[in-house]
Amino acid sequence: MSDFLRFVSHRIEDFAMQVTFSPLEGTGTVVYNLSLVRAADLEHTLSVFRATCEAGVSPSSLIRILFAGEEIDGFVIPPDQCGILTLCSTTLDGLLLQRGIPFNPIGGGVVEVADNIPKRFTHLIKYEYTTIDPLQVLVSQEITSVLQVMKNGNGSLLGNIRECHMEAEDDVEEVLEELTDGYFTGILDLGLPNTPCLGVAVDPQYMGLAALGGTNWMAALREEGIKVIMQAMKGLTDISTMQFVSDL
Amino acid sequence: MSDFLRFVSHRIEDFAMQVTFSPLEGTGTVVYNLSLVRAADLEHTLSVFRATCEAGVSPSSLIRILFAGEEIDGFVIPPDQCGILTLCSTTLDGLLLQRGIPFNPIGGGVVEVADNIPKRFTHLIKYEYTTIDPLQVLVSQEITSVLQVMKNGNGSLLGNIRECHMEAEDDVEEVLEELTDGYFTGILDLGLPNTPCLGVAVDPQYMGLAALGGTNWMAALREEGIKVIMQAMKGLTDISTMQFVSDL
Incomplete structure (x- = not known):
């Protein structure tokens, strides 16, 4: 299958159909974006993320921080870096699909x-x-x-x-x-x-x-001059593994 | 008109129809890409461009260098930077259009x-x-x-x-x-x-x-760690304003 071009609309559907998130309960699986920043930039990164949430340009203030050596979906965070999971807006498409909305x-x-x-x-x-x-x-x-x-x-x-x-x-x-x-x-x-x-x-x-877009805070980060490597729509995770940035 | 989304296929056609380039004569208008590099990186940049031409990963070795303050199509090269014009592969589409090839x-x-x-x-x-x-x-x-x-x-x-x-x-x-x-x-x-x-x-x-792509040499430049800002399909220019990098 790797020989075929895989367009993003199909990836969205693949992920959306696995979303079990319930907005009322705050439970279930959600789609995440993964960003990598230098460990030295972590505090600055979190302050930018927090500011985008407060200003209403990030769709969710849920976050999970992974440190060097930790693994997620087969990807190991490299030395001197931090991995940051935030919600991907494909989660919304999952909600539409769940309710049978064409x-x-x-x-x-x-x-x-x-x-x-x-x-x-x-x-x-x-x-x-x-x-x-x-x-x-x-x-x-x-x-x-x-x-x-x-x-x-x-x-x-x-x-x-x-x-x-x-x-x-x-x-x-x-x-x-x-x-x-x-x-x-x-x-x-x-x-x-x-x-x-x-x-x-x-x-x-x-x-x-x-x-x-769930990626607005990364754009803000780049605008601040902080180097970030990102992968949108990286995988699925249970929402309980994430926490509100205000609780960090 | 600026209120409408303009998809790239239309830009390609806009530019292609203005190409008058004759490959046999080496005359006429061509489509160019514009790249900006720091003036301090110019020599390194040219050596990368030359190497991509020799290796056959750049579609043309024609180039024009603009220095700070020089203007092209209304764009003025900023201080401490150089502008580099190279051929855009939309030029090929212009040749197809010229000959009435659907x-x-x-x-x-x-x-x-x-x-x-x-x-x-x-x-x-x-x-x-x-x-x-x-x-x-x-x-x-x-x-x-x-x-x-x-x-x-x-x-x-x-x-x-x-x-x-x-x-x-x-x-x-x-x-x-x-x-x-x-x-x-x-x-x-x-x-x-x-x-x-x-x-x-x-x-x-x-x-x-x-x-x-006419942009391969810029990708090579980034891979070498040189900062480059680029605009693909920036405008049209007479090919006589450009020269082979080997003649620089």
Whole structure:
């Protein structure tokens, strides 16, 4: 199978179908991103992560820190580095799938924010046509200004978008309400049926649902000049292995 | 118009239709990539570029160096930096268009090379579904090993692929023959009609044409640890403003 190109939309579905997370209970499996930073940068890294959570540009403040030598899903944290697990927004797609909401992942990109309001996608890479995660590559492009958004409400964030069938609108809204609980949030916009959502077209009878990328804090980290290596959508973990950054 | 997402396939067509390059005469307009390096790194940068040309992993050895304060297409080279213009492989698409060959740009990605033979795309981002150039984002991902390919013929390069109508096979082959002349080359594979090319599917009645990315030398530069900021498909220039790196 390794001989075939594997597009990201299929990886999203693979992971989403394994999500058992319950937003109300705060239990179950979630999808995580893994970031590597130098151990010497850990404190600074945590302060950036904390700040992005407080400013509302990270979809979840759940975190797990791994130290050199610790292993996760077969990957061993290298010497002098720390591994940081945070929630991947694919977790949201898992919730949609759990409830039988027909949905299609559309893509990831850059969202322009003005006066704290998400305005539109200015860049987009569609999941069905890329084998590498859009937000993972966009973090490296110096086209975000997450720190500016945190400071004065104007700038560019990383976001992603999927479309949900309009007949499932009630179910979608139920999911979004449950999410206000605090484990995982970050909805940017729920579009109207048959109407572009933040400038991104949707299929007939579908409505767009845009969310914050779980990678925004890494973009903020890069903007601060801290070196970070990241892998989006790295694996699945039980949410109980993570803790709120405020409890660290 | 700036309110709409502009996918790369349209940018390719915009640029390709302005290419007047004649491979036999060595005249006309070509598409260029622009890279910025620190002025202090210029000599090292040129030596890497030269080495990639000699090893055959850069599609053209034409280059133009701009110094701080010089301007190109409205962009002024910042203090302490150098701008480096090299050929973009969109120039090839311009040649296909000139001759009336029906073609579709497919995408850019990472090509695995074994014993100096290009084997298959291991990553791909399709042009029609991304607003940011695939090879520009992939350069930053540390997934190439251009230096290894240069050293021992095994590793991963950046490549791109388009498909041409099978009825235009003779015209395509004529273009490829003219390209052996030296201004611009770098064909990785011409596939059979209706057959995947380096693992990438083509439309019925089309054949794939894969070429080296003009960005391979920048990937090599990053692998060497030299900081480079790049913009793929930056603009058009007359080829006479460039010179062979061997003549520098």
